[in-house]
Amino acid sequence: MSHDPKRLTDLRETPSSDTAFVGRLILAHRAARPPTGKMDELSGRLGPLLEGKSASPVRANPWLAISAVAAVVITGAVFTTQMKEDAGPVSASVPAESSAAPSAPSLPFDGPPAGLDAPPAVLHAPPAVLHAPPAGLHAPPAISVDALPNAGVRAAPSTAAARCNELELIDRADTKLRSGELAGALAVARDHEQRCPDGLLVQERERIAIEALAKLGRVDAARARARAFEERYPSSPHLRRVRQVIDGVSR
Amino acid sequence: MRACSIPSLSTDDAAIAHPVSGRLDIAAIFREHGPYVYTLLRSLGVAPADVDDAFQEVFVVIHRRAGEYEDRGSVRGWVHGICVRVALRSRSRRKAAREIASDDVPEAIDPTTPAEHLSDQQAREVLYTILDGLDDDKRAVFVLFELQELSMQEIAQSLDCPIQTAYSRLRAAREAVDAAVRRYRMRKEFK
Numbered sequence: 001m002s003h004d005p006k007r008l009t010d011l012r013e014t015p016s017s018d019t020a021f022v023g024r025l026i027l028a029h030r031a032a033r034p035p036t037g038k039m040d041e042l043s044g045r046l047g048p049l050l051e052g053k054s055a056s057p058v059r060a061n062p063w064l065a066i067s068a069v070a071a072v073v074i075t076g077a078v079f080t081t082q083m084k085e086d087a088g089p090v091s092a093s094v095p096a097e098s099s100a101a102p103s104a105p106s107l108p109f110d111g112p113p114a115g116l117d118a119p120p121a122v123l124h125a126p127p128a129v130l131h132a133p134p135a136g137l138h139a140p141p142a143i144s145v146d147a148l149p150n151a152g153v154r155a156a157p158s159t160a161a162a163r164c165n166e167l168e169l170i171d172r173a174d175t176k177l178r179s180g181e182l183a184g185a186l187a188v189a190r191d192h193e194q195r196c197p198d199g200l201l202v203q204e205r206e207r208i209a210i211e212a213l214a215k216l217g218r219v220d221a222a223r224a225r226a227r228a229f230e231e232r233y234p235s236s237p238h239l240r241r242v243r244q245v246i247d248g249v250s251r
Numbered sequence: 252m253r254a255c256s257i258p259s260l261s262t263d264d265a266a267i268a269h270p271v272s273g274r275l276d277i278a279a280i281f282r283e284h285g286p287y288v289y290t291l292l293r294s295l296g297v298a299p300a301d302v303d304d305a306f307q308e309v310f311v312v313i314h315r316r317a318g319e320y321e322d323r324g325s326v327r328g329w330v331h332g333i334c335v336r337v338a339l340r341s342r343s344r345r346k347a348a349r350e351i352a353s354d355d356v357p358e359a360i361d362p363t364t365p366a367e368h369l370s371d372q373q374a375r376e377v378l379y380t381i382l383d384g385l386d387d388d389k390r391a392v393f394v395l396f397e398l399q400e401l402s403m404q405e406i407a408q409s410l411d412c413p414i415q416t417a418y419s420r421l422r423a424a425r426e427a428v429d430a431a432v433r434r435y436r437m438r439k440e441f442k
Contacts, residue, residue, distance in 0.1 A: 004403045005421070007396065018432045025381070028374030029398050034289040042289070043281065045307055049314045050278045200311045237318055 048171045164196035173208045177215075185212040203229075207238040214249045222249060275317045275326065281310065284330050287399070291331065294379060294394050295338035298345055305341045309333055324408040331401060332409035335391045381431040389424035396421055 008015070009023045034042075043050060173188035189209040192199065199205070206229045213222035226246045230239060288309055289302065297305045312333050320329060369377065382390050391410060395401045403421070407414040 004396075005418075007400065008425075009397070018429060018436065021436070022378075022381075022428060022432055024369070025374045025378035026397055028369070028371040029290065029294055029378055030400075031371055032290040032293075032375060034286050038289065039285055042285065042303065042306055045303070046281070046310050049310055050281055200308055203315070237315055 046167070048167050164192075164199060166192060166196040166199040166201050169196065170201045170204050170208070173205065177208050177212055182212045182216045185209075186216075203233055203236050203238050206233075207242055210242055211245050214245045219249050222246065275313075275320055277310070277314055277317060280313060280326065280330065284327065288330065288334055291334050291394070291399060292338055292341075293375075294382065294398055295335060296379070296383060296390065297338050297341045301341050301345060305337050308337045308341070312337065325405050328401060328405035328408040331395055331399060331405070332411065335395075335409060339387055377435070381428060381435060384431045385424060385427050388420050389427055392417055392420040393424035393428060 006012075008019055009026050011019065011023075015023065169188055169192040173185045173192065176182075176185035176188060185208055189205050189212070192201070192205045196202075206225065210222050210225050210229065213219075213225060223246055226242050229236070229242055233239065236242075285306075289306055292302050292305045292309070293299065309330075313330065316333075320326075382394065385393065388410075392406055395406045395409060396403065401409065403414055403417050406421075407417045410417065
């Protein structure tokens, strides 16, 4: 049973006129909603975070993400056949570390670069939907997540933070890193550094730059940057990944 | 040992946990809590011109920290706690920059207007003006309890403080709001 005091708006006895006045103001706040179209605009600004290549469609139907992942791994025809017969091969194609990744499913940086080990704390975790599907469900046909509708229309940014398009820059840098375009990933990271000096995704940028440097064999630069990262962000969720990368090149 | 106990994942939170993995679904958090986050930030003192940026920052933090959530209480409380911290940072930045954008200037409201004649928008502006007179700790507890209707346990979780501290801050906040309302209404008397 709750021992919380009654809220000012719930007082049954006749409240003082001051309390009634505050209650009126509070009710006006509770009735507030964002302006029309605002949530669509914000959804557009947050695009990569919300879409995460598997965000809302996954929640509606986890099979969609299974289909998308499988479509990359095997051909569409083989995939469809296998899914209808048995979901086992799809689950078996999932990297072993996926089930241990402590992360949310709708993430923009949804997989570690080829050749690297376990994923970091947050951004590299594979989608959680890679777990085995419930028995008895029939698999839908393979659908590319890229073909699914976006959460909203990307609106023109209006503030300094938005003008630097940092979500897009970080997403691009990470895509290049994962596809092995290491110099390109570094270049985009530098671009982010210049265009978004006060950005919100500095930790993500540094993690990408450190990984790119390490894979390029620029070990000293990667180590120096990793040390600076650890000093500046001692509780960062990316620290585990950064340490893994540095440990990997130090062996 | 902490003085406040943390509630387990509530029934409502099941809707924003992934149906298979049980992990947080950020798109679902956006759908379920986004509109409230937007209005909450304003009540926590974020300037109108900064609300969009603060909103974005809230979801960047949610994204970044989702892997650390680990079912440590209600998602609603967790999200509100992030909002409180982001709002604090936003206000500090604005204070440091001493920027005043044109749309920060609130609509002038005649203090002689009876409460029942205030439009909702005017009522909200009066409320935010009153809240501006509270310190950060009291404001956060008052907003989370009275405006957002969180339980005291959720508030203690959100603010990472013992529940008794949350209670005492609420008492103090109510007294401060009472005093601010009296001052506001005295202006009305002297008008």
